Amino acid sequence: xxxxxxxxxxxxxxxxxxxxxxxxxxxxxxxxxxxxxxxxxxxxxxxxxxxxxxxxxxxxxxxxxxxxxxxxxxxxxxxxxxxxxxxxxxxxxxxxxxxxxxxxxxxxxxxxxxxxxxxxxxxxxxxxxxxxxxxxxxxxxxxxxxxxxxxxxxxxxxxxxxxxxxxxxxxxxxxxxxxxxxxxxxxxxxxxxxxxxxxxxxxxxxxxxxxxxxxxxxxxxxxxxxxxxxxxxxxxxxxxxxxxxxxxxxxxxxxxxxxxxxxxxxxxxxxxxxxxxxxxxxxxxxxxxxxxxxxxxxxxxxxxxxxxxxxxxxxxxxxxxxxxxxxxxxxxxxxxxxxxxxxxxxxxxxxxxxxxxxxxxxxxxxxxxxxxxxxxxxxxxxxxxxxxxxxxxxxxxxxxxxxxxxxxxxxxxxxxxxxxxxxxxxxxxxxxxxxxxxxxxxxxxxxxxxxxxxxxxxxxxxxxxxxxxxxxxxxxxxxxxxxxxxxxxxxxxxxxxxxxxxxxxxxxxxxxxxxxxxxxxxxxxxxxxxxxxxxxxxxxxxxxxxxxxxxxxxxxxxxxxxxxxxxx
Numbered sequence: 001x002x003x004x005x006x007x008x009x010x011x012x013x014x015x016x017x018x019x020x021x022x023x024x025x026x027x028x029x030x031x032x033x034x035x036x037x038x039x040x041x042x043x044x045x046x047x048x049x050x051x052x053x054x055x056x057x058x059x060x061x062x063x064x065x066x067x068x069x070x071x072x073x074x075x076x077x078x079x080x081x082x083x084x085x086x087x088x089x090x091x092x093x094x095x096x097x098x099x100x101x102x103x104x105x106x107x108x109x110x111x112x113x114x115x116x117x118x119x120x121x122x123x124x125x126x127x128x129x130x131x132x133x134x135x136x137x138x139x140x141x142x143x144x145x146x147x148x149x150x151x152x153x154x155x156x157x158x159x160x161x162x163x164x165x166x167x168x169x170x171x172x173x174x175x176x177x178x179x180x181x182x183x184x185x186x187x188x189x190x191x192x193x194x195x196x197x198x199x200x201x202x203x204x205x206x207x208x209x210x211x212x213x214x215x216x217x218x219x220x221x222x223x224x225x226x227x228x229x230x231x232x233x234x235x236x237x238x239x240x241x242x243x244x245x246x247x248x249x250x251x252x253x254x255x256x257x258x259x260x261x262x263x264x265x266x267x268x269x270x271x272x273x274x275x276x277x278x279x280x281x282x283x284x285x286x287x288x289x290x291x292x293x294x295x296x297x298x299x300x301x302x303x304x305x306x307x308x309x310x311x312x313x314x315x316x317x318x319x320x321x322x323x324x325x326x327x328x329x330x331x332x333x334x335x336x337x338x339x340x341x342x343x344x345x346x347x348x349x350x351x352x353x354x355x356x357x358x359x360x361x362x363x364x365x366x367x368x369x370x371x372x373x374x375x376x377x378x379x380x381x382x383x384x385x386x387x388x389x390x391x392x393x394x395x396x397x398x399x400x401x402x403x404x405x406x407x408x409x410x411x412x413x414x415x416x417x418x419x420x421x422x423x424x425x426x427x428x429x430x431x432x433x434x435x436x437x438x439x440x441x442x443x444x445x446x447x448x449x450x451x452x453x454x455x456x457x458x459x460x461x462x463x464x465x466x467x468x469x470x471x472x473x474x475x476x477x478x479x480x481x482x483x484x485x486x487x488x489x490x491x492x493x494x495x496x497x498x499x500x501x502x503x504x505x506x507x508x509x510x511x512x513x514x515x516x517x518x519x520x521x522x523x524x525x526x527x528x529x530x531x532x533x534x535x536x537x538x539x540x541x542x543x544x545x546x547x548x549x550x551x552x553x554x555x556x557x558x559x560x561x562x563x564x565x566x567x568x
Contacts, residue, residue, distance in 0.1 A: 003032065005044045006058040009104035011112050013044055021116045023108070025052075046074075056095055058105075071095045201232040201239045201286075202508045205541040208235075208377075219381055223248040224539065232286075235377045238273065239286030239321060247278040252378055253331060254425040259304055263311075263335065269299060270334035270373045271423050277329055286321040287334050290346040290372040292396065294336070304331040311335075334373075346372035347397040347419070349444060349453050350379060352429075353460050354386040362436050363460050366429035367405055367412070369397060369419050369444075374427075382427050395444065395453040402447040403430075406455075410435045416447070435460075479547030480540040486561045487532065493557060494550070497527040503549045509542050510534055 003015035012023045013030045015037075022030055029047050036043075042061055046053060057072045071094070097105075206221040225231060225246045232239045240248055252271045260266065270287055289299060299317055301324050303310040316323045322334060350368040355361065366386070368379060372394065380388055397403065397419045404416045412431040419430075433440075438460055444453035483490070494500070501518050504510045510518075514534055521527045535543050551558050 002062045003037075003042050004058075004060045004062075004105070004109060005030070006060065006105050006108070007053070007055050009101050009108060011105065011108040012057070014109060014112060016113070019116075021112055023112055024115075058095075058097065060105075071097075201230040203232050203234055205234050205544050206236075207540055219377055220249065220251045223250075224541075230286075236271075236273075236375045237288040237320075237373065240282055241284035241286070243281040243283050246281065248275065248282060249278070250275045252375070252424065255333065255423055259302070259309070259333075263302070263309070265338040266300075266302075266335040267338050268333060268421060268423050269336035270371070271375070271378075272304075272331055272333035274331050275329050282326050282329070284315070284323060285326050285332060286323050287332065288320060288373040289317075289322050289334055291336070292345055293343045298337050300335050302331075302333050302335050303328070304333075342399045342401075344396040344398050345421075347395050348372050348374070348376075348393040349395060350376060350393055351389040351391065351442070351458060352379070352383040352386040353389065353458070354383075356434075360436060362434050365407075365433040365435065365440070365442075365458070365460070367431040367433065367442070368427065369403065369417075369430040370427070371421055371423070374423065378424065379427050389458055391456050391458075397452065398446075403452065404445055404447075405431050405433070405442055406445055407433055407435070407440050407442045410437075410440065480543040482558075482562065483535060483543040483547050489561060490550075490557075491525055491528040491532065494528055494554060495524060496553065497524050497531065499553055500546065500549050501527075501531060503553075504534075504542070504545060507545065509538060509545060 001015075003013075004011060005013040010023060010025075012026050013032060014021045014023070015032055015034075020032055020034060022028070026046075031045050031047075033041050033043055033045065042059060044057070044059070054075050055073070057074055059070050059072070061068050204223060206223050208222070209220045219235075221233065221235065223231065223233065223240065225240070225242045225244075225248065228242055228244045230239055230241050236250075236252075238250065242248075251274050253274045255268050255272050259272075260268075269291070270289055273287070275282070275285065287301060291299065294317070297313070299314060299322055301312040301314065301322060303312055305328060312324050314322045314324055324332075348368075348370055350370060352366045352368070353363055355363050366383065370379075376388070399419055399421055402416050402418055405412045410433050412433045414431065417430050422428075439457060440460065441455050441457050443451055443455040446452050498519060501510060501515060505515050514530070518527050518530050518534075521530055531546075535546055547558075
């Protein structure tokens, strides 16, 4: 593996053949965290910053025939013309380096290597682990602010998160970085780079079972991890970074008031997750948040184990997730400092309705105003016998502000209510509307009468109950059982197989090799037989996704098979 840091076209620091070589003019001022290379930390540390250090820096990591790059702009403290800023200025750039510039970079490397061989300077040597390359790529994606000031070098994983990655506060597309020598330095909030990292997460549908105890009644989720990588749960939006195969069990627990004792001006900013990992290693956890505006160090993660409470500073905060390193498993929950004037957060309007067994044949509509990071699946368990109306539910609401639904000619109970950060466990409806109609238009207004959620037409029709199949305790939905039960009919009758395969492939549920095999097969029955081999090996999660795609693409076939012979 070879690591090169360049300022413009001049090589500043080179790691090659397990040796670190400093560039011209940077002797004694630059270094790599060699003890952290095995963890994937390829950050460059600059000491005694000068005005001449201003400019674009390219980090280039090469392993065999593969090269990854990231470009940063660096402005030393001395050039920042603001009395309010105490630090250095770093942000990621999407710069395109020309062929001539790259030629000069190679020449610069050749020169410092030649000088190094002549002078035989003291060099540093490390022995990278087998997974170094994978970790390096993850760090390149995750941490854009790799240029540091100061002189402290981390010597452990804990120090890595506390010092080497200290001090980024996002403001638009730029970031302010405190010197690593500063005792008040915070953690990086590099949204752009972390957003790229999040897009690489592979989606999965968890297997599910209802969890019951004397004090709790909630959903239990299970993820059977096939390999190392990042995996995003489709139900909760949690992202797991796994080091290999394993089994993860997780559920949403109740925020016990005693958990918040002694935490001062902190409040829950997300569900409380209970996470256990078996037969594998969970290295990082990405907790979904719903904040639109937040300041540095405003979001933290509480880790509860028995009677102990640990406050974990995030490794990074993206627009959607808070990323933490995992040491011990138990209860994890987001916390946010209580502020005097709350700002809007990403929220959702969830609608559930059911027919009432009265003479008027009325319908009852429940309207929930909730933070966006509350999983819909959790509410579905509270509304058994009701129908969830799936619509565009997202909006921006301010905690503590009053809102009212508009659903003329019907009135809600209550007419006005405050929006709260409700993270369960009961999830009581914010509003209830009783009506006698097959459809109604619902919108949401704030206390000033401003529309914050545009009108939605709600069709209040109750689905006729179809055939249900009892499935094992850990299953996603009845869809997996449907796929198994109707194997023969689906193989013979599904048309446009590649249309379905395209959908599964886009969600990383079919490999490139298997995709090509199915595409080359004829007729459609042979394609379906090959596809079924993929479904069988992928388990209930893949079968469930196949079922969902099938309902969208060939709904009439699904309706006919679910109705059974009685339809004829």
